[in-house]
Amino acid sequence: xxxxxxxxxxxxxxxxxxxxxxxxxxxxxxxxxxxxxxxxxxxxxxxxxxxxxxxxxxxxxxxxxxxxxxxxxxxxxxxxxxxxxxxxxxxxxxxxxxxxxxxxxxxxxxxxxxxxxxxxxxxxxxxxxxxxxxxxxxxxxxxxxxxxxxxxxxxxxxxxxxxxxxxxxxxxxxxxxxxxxxxxxxxxxxxxxxxxxxxxxxxxxxxxxxxxxxxxxxxxxxxxxxxxxxxxxxxxxxxxxxxxxxxxxxxxxxxxxxxxxxxxxxxxxxxxxxxxxxxxxxxxxxxxxxxxxxxxxxxxxxxxxxxxxxxxxxxxxxxxxxxxxxxxxxxxxxxxxxxxxxxxxxxxxxxxxxxxxxxxxxxxxxxxxxxxxxxxxxxxxxxxxxxxxxxxxxxxxxxxxxxxxxxxxxxxxxxxxxxxxxxxxxxxxxxxxxxxxxxxxxxxxxxxxxxxxxxxxxxxxxxxxxxxxxxxxxxxxxxxxxxxxxxxxxxxxxxxxxxxxxxxxxxxxxxxxxxxxxxxxxxxxxxxxxxxxxxxxxxxxxxxxxxxxxxxxxxxxxxxxxxxxxxxxxxxxxxxxxxxxxxxxxxxxxxxxxxxxxxxxxxxxxxxxxxxxxxxxxxxxxxxxxxxxxxxxxxxxxxxxxxxxxxxxxxxxxxxxxxxxxxxxxxxxxxxxxxxxxxxxxxxxxxxxxxxxxxxxx
DNA sequence: GGTACAGAGACT
DNA sequence: AGTCTCTGTACC
Numbered sequence: 001x002x003x004x005x006x007x008x009x010x011x012x013x014x015x016x017x018x019x020x021x022x023x024x025x026x027x028x029x030x031x032x033x034x035x036x037x038x039x040x041x042x043x044x045x046x047x048x049x050x051x052x053x054x055x056x057x058x059x060x061x062x063x064x065x066x067x068x069x070x071x072x073x074x075x076x077x078x079x080x081x082x083x084x085x086x087x088x089x090x091x092x093x094x095x096x097x098x099x100x101x102x103x104x105x106x107x108x109x110x111x112x113x114x115x116x117x118x119x120x121x122x123x124x125x126x127x128x129x130x131x132x133x134x135x136x137x138x139x140x141x142x143x144x145x146x147x148x149x150x151x152x153x154x155x156x157x158x159x160x161x162x163x164x165x166x167x168x169x170x171x172x173x174x175x176x177x178x179x180x181x182x183x184x185x186x187x188x189x190x191x192x193x194x195x196x197x198x199x200x201x202x203x204x205x206x207x208x209x210x211x212x213x214x215x216x217x218x219x220x221x222x223x224x225x226x227x228x229x230x231x232x233x234x235x236x237x238x239x240x241x242x243x244x245x246x247x248x249x250x251x252x253x254x255x256x257x258x259x260x261x262x263x264x265x266x267x268x269x270x271x272x273x274x275x276x277x278x279x280x281x282x283x284x285x286x287x288x289x290x291x292x293x294x295x296x297x298x299x300x301x302x303x304x305x306x307x308x309x310x311x312x313x314x315x316x317x318x319x320x321x322x323x324x325x326x327x328x329x330x331x332x333x334x335x336x337x338x339x340x341x342x343x344x345x346x347x348x349x350x351x352x353x354x355x356x357x358x359x360x361x362x363x364x365x366x367x368x369x370x371x372x373x374x375x376x377x378x379x380x381x382x383x384x385x386x387x388x389x390x391x392x393x394x395x396x397x398x399x400x401x402x403x404x405x406x407x408x409x410x411x412x413x414x415x416x417x418x419x420x421x422x423x424x425x426x427x428x429x430x431x432x433x434x435x436x437x438x439x440x441x442x443x444x445x446x447x448x449x450x451x452x453x454x455x456x457x458x459x460x461x462x463x464x465x466x467x468x469x470x471x472x473x474x475x476x477x478x479x480x481x482x483x484x485x486x487x488x489x490x491x492x493x494x495x496x497x498x499x500x501x502x503x504x505x506x507x508x509x510x511x512x513x514x515x516x517x518x519x520x521x522x523x524x525x526x527x528x529x530x531x532x533x534x535x536x537x538x539x540x541x542x543x544x545x546x547x548x549x550x551x552x553x554x555x556x557x558x559x560x561x562x563x564x565x566x567x568x569x570x571x572x573x574x575x576x577x578x579x580x581x582x583x584x585x586x587x588x589x590x591x592x593x594x595x596x597x598x599x600x601x602x603x604x605x606x607x608x609x610x611x612x613x614x615x616x617x618x619x620x621x622x623x624x625x626x627x628x629x630x631x632x633x634x635x636x637x638x639x640x641x642x643x644x645x646x647x648x649x650x651x652x653x654x655x656x657x658x659x660x661x662x663x664x665x666x667x668x669x670x671x672x673x674x675x676x677x678x679x680x681x682x683x684x685x686x687x688x689x690x691x692x693x694x695x696x697x698x
Numbered sequence: 699g700g701t702a703c704a705g706a707g708a709c710t
Numbered sequence: 711a712g713t714c715t716c717t718g719t720a721c722c
Binding site for chain 1: 702703704705706707708709710
Binding site for chain 1: 713714715716717718
């Protein structure tokens, strides 16, 4: 955060520091949150014109801390920008805005080019072969933009009113006490304000489009991690007794990878006979048992996997310790112990003694000192972090522990603390960057002032970055002391086939696939994003709750009515109650526009209207995905919802818009009517259902 | 929503 | 063999 000595201009354009209203030319806009700052009041006045375009305000770009570790090269450009350059930027933006010959989409694109330092414009010079992929980004850039920064949303969050913003911009907005959508002034629910969750479908879409832009039209050789968790593992039960009492009492099951339990670093393709792709960043599992089966994090209860004399291989962020602090690319982790677990307890929220650097805590400290790569999984149980998945457990990649220390925790007892910083060659699941991490400067950790037992790495880290190879071992990984667990090589061929087929999809088709409804699995029509960041077709979601009243009337025997009770309506993908959202669900217009554009493009390209891109993403789905009746990354989530929807299909009148997408998305075998669109008159006049669509599109 | 409770496996 | 564990479920 900015110090008190660094404050931006307020909503009226008045500098909160000098209380003057600077001229437009004297203001500098943050590239991330687009908050205006008075240039002459900045602690670090700008230095060069080129960095004007990339300038981040003190709020968005934490100042580096002196770590005393010379090997920690910083690649974070801590913006120092020229004051005069800013005026040029503003003038350029003004010129774009004033250009009447440009459409809104073109203006957005131009702004983006300007703000991204001209990166996008490079695409314009690409040859015709790459035009198709460029179009994808154009469509995205023209469709999506955060209202604050006017760029493609970074870590996008979606309000219940269907508008998309960058996480940081959104947090800044609500941080100013605002509780209405910046675009339409609808109320922002308090939970959304305090715990915004990233809309992962948008992240994937934006990243894919960027990748498509930066690579040739041929898909890259490597299998990219688009969270298609195909060939999901068998259920974890083995023993009869375990089956009887369910998962509560089980954690066995086959291990799918050929890595020993003390394996450090990523799970590589060579260790994945089942799928031959390794465990990719962003893959997720229903629970810790499944996660365990892929060797990512072995213990099914404990948060730390490791050995005190050897090092720690992985950690889980599950919200079990209130001292934890998650910032995505870095987080502060709390050690284990300090709790009374007598009476056969697995955990205990109350801390009753100090933690020490022993056992697992010592294992983490060893990994810190050696600079070992540590795998990180985040669980939905972490409720305070925007970076946690809404459901299940997700692999977020490799981190390194840069420092560890002890401090007095929230509960008054000492806790072990670890600073984890991400260092993976794959981008994090929440960012639309197409590249992985670069070495970054360490964040300022205030609590270090009062820390004791501080340890940091003295030797060269075993896992480090170089420009040529990215993150990799600088020396041989520690020799495993355990035998490789038995892996099951069967189905290898089938899995490979599925991957090959998946790669054959065009970028656009893959992109469309990401926009499939979690209920019907088709490309979404009238997409809704719930407050818990799950995406559905409006008809599907409404259909799933058709016939259910929002409130339950209650009457006594005597006939006197009692106060009506609210009906809980759980999101088909997670346990969140979305009944409030369902009262007036708003279509994500930007998403809908994008889907339509992509479908139009695909249609134009193939010149075949009957089997469009959406079809490619569904009907010609790789056989492998269907083999066990479980489809796609969210397969387990959608089955119930789909059933519900089919039980209570809601009849709707067709519109050109809906039927067009419905057709492209493939027909519903079971219930052809379920994709039809509600009659316009049934909705409020402002409803996005009234969006007019070009009949020619159909 | 809160609480009691359990199997399994890894560490020591 | 004893200890520990950022789970998951049933039940109230």
